[in-house]
Amino acid sequence: MRSDANIAGPMADPVPGPRTESFGEDVSRETPPPMDDTPIGRAAQLAVEALGRAGEGLPRPEQTRIIVVANQKGGVGKTTTTVNLAASLALHGGRVLVVDLDPQGNASTALGIDHHAEVPSIYDVLVDSRPLAEVVQPVPDVEGLFCAPATIDLAGAEIELVSLVARESRLQRAIQAYEQPLDYVLIDCPPSLGLLTVNALVAGAEVLIPIQCEYYALEGLGQLLRNVDLVRGHLNPTLHVSTILLTMYDGRTRLASQVAEEVRTHFGEEVLRTSIPRSVRISEAPSYGQTVLTYDPGSSGALSYFEAAREIALRGVGIRYDATHAHSGAQNNPSMVEGIQ
Ligand SMILES: Nc1ncnc2c1ncn2[C@@H]1O[C@H](COP(=O)(O)OP(=O)(O)OP(=O)(O)O)[C@@H](O)[C@H]1O
Numbered sequence: 617m618r619s620d621a622n623i624a625g626p627m628a629d630p631v632p633g634p635r636t637e638s639f640g641e642d643v644s645r646e647t648p649p650p651m652d653d654t655p656i657g658r659a660a661q662l663a664v665e666a667l668g669r670a671g672e673g674l675p676r677p678e679q680t681r682i683i684v685v686a687n688q689k690g691g692v693g694k695t696t697t698t699v700n701l702a703a704s705l706a707l708h709g710g711r712v713l714v715v716d717l718d719p720q721g722n723a724s725t726a727l728g729i730d731h732h733a734e735v736p737s738i739y740d741v742l743v744d745s746r747p748l749a750e751v752v753q754p755v756p757d758v759e760g761l762f763c764a765p766a767t768i769d770l771a772g773a774e775i776e777l778v779s780l781v782a783r784e785s786r787l788q789r790a791i792q793a794y795e796q797p798l799d800y801v802l803i804d805c806p807p808s809l810g811l812l813t814v815n816a817l818v819a820g821a822e823v824l825i826p827i828q829c830e831y832y833a834l835e836g837l838g839q840l841l842r843n844v845d846l847v848r849g850h851l852n853p854t855l856h857v858s859t860i861l862l863t864m865y866d867g868r869t870r871l872a873s874q875v876a877e878e879v880r881t882h883f884g885e886e887v888l889r890t891s892i893p894r895s896v897r898i899s900e901a902p903s904y905g906q907t908v909l910t911y912d913p914g915s916s917g918a919l920s921y922f923e924a925a926r927e928i929a930l931r932g933v934g935i936r937y938d939a940t941h942a943h944s945g946a947q948n949n950p951s952m953v954e955g956i957q
Pocket residue numbers: 618619620621622623624627689690691692693694695696697718722805806807863864865892893894895896898899900917
């Protein structure tokens with residue numbers, strides 16, 4: 617059985633020591649989670665305020681950016697990254713669609729989207745050619761954020777797709793036919809390289825690979841990169857690995873910084889300068905059907921996903937990310953801006 621997004625587990629606290637204090641008195645990681653009767657929208661607003669950037673949007677891409685979040689290794693932070701980046705981009709004024717392509721439906725759960733077996737889902741889109749617009753649901757209380765949910769039916773899709781016409785490009789066609797304007801589509805892949813992931817790679821132009829800062833982090837990546845090359849060569853010439861994001865970074869361990877260094881040496885410019893710290897708040901949020909941006913807007917986890925989203929948005933319009941653009945919390949936090957110390 618794979619990791620369960622709803623179980624916090626024996627996680628270490630967010631970035632330790634004085635760095636957590638640097639976010640300011642009112643945005644410490646001790647900020648209590650929103651009460652049940654607190655509207656999520658208010659919490660979202662707090663998230664933006666926590667960055668001192670209320671109302672300030674990010675540059676929007678000229679064309680819809682379709683970003684495939686993939687790594688066939690399980691539990692590296694694909695779903696967490698997908699939903700939190702998507703929420704960050706939407707809170708900055710973008711229109712964002714999350715496509716949940718994992719039969720586990722973790723992204724749907726984390727966004728508070730109903731995905732029981734009867735709900736129209738991405739399975740219907742892929743297997744029965746149902747229009748994407750018929751399955752997309754708005755995410756409660758995060759304006760501009762939408763989700764195409766996955767139900768358990770999707771588990772059978774890998775097999776059912778095999779005998780269908782254009783089996784690798786069914787998602788691509790569905791997204792192309794979707795008429796609503798979108799700035800970003802983020803596709804959350806399952807931890808495998810089967811037909812579902814291939815559909816995502818054919819549909820997207822960019823691949824974002826989350827890498828967990830642990831031993832064996834790079835193992836198996838070669839296979840993913842070869843698949844990206846294959847899809848680029850045969851089915852989708854625009855496909856490229858645009859972004860590597862270091863996740864669950866624990867600055868207290870030498871291992872994490874060693875892994876981060878190795879990843880940066882290997883991939884260079886593709887690696888975001890922002891890395892995501894290991895944070896209990898990040899792991900707790902899905903069990904409330906929320907992203908960390910709404911669950912605990914002032915936490916280091918929320919701020920780091922905001923910062924990663926900024927970096928991605930700026931890169932998309934050709935602006936090189938500069939730490940001086942970072943919010944004050946991140947500026948004082950070398951591990952979030954530089955990734956490694
Ligand atoms: N920065 C973080 N700090 C603490 N916990 C995290 C962090 N990122 C992810 N997690 C937790 O780690 C687990 C795995 O994360 P996630 O579900 O995002 O990985 P995944 O790659 O999508 O997994 P799968 O391969 O099963 O789809 C989850 O329980 C999640 O809450």
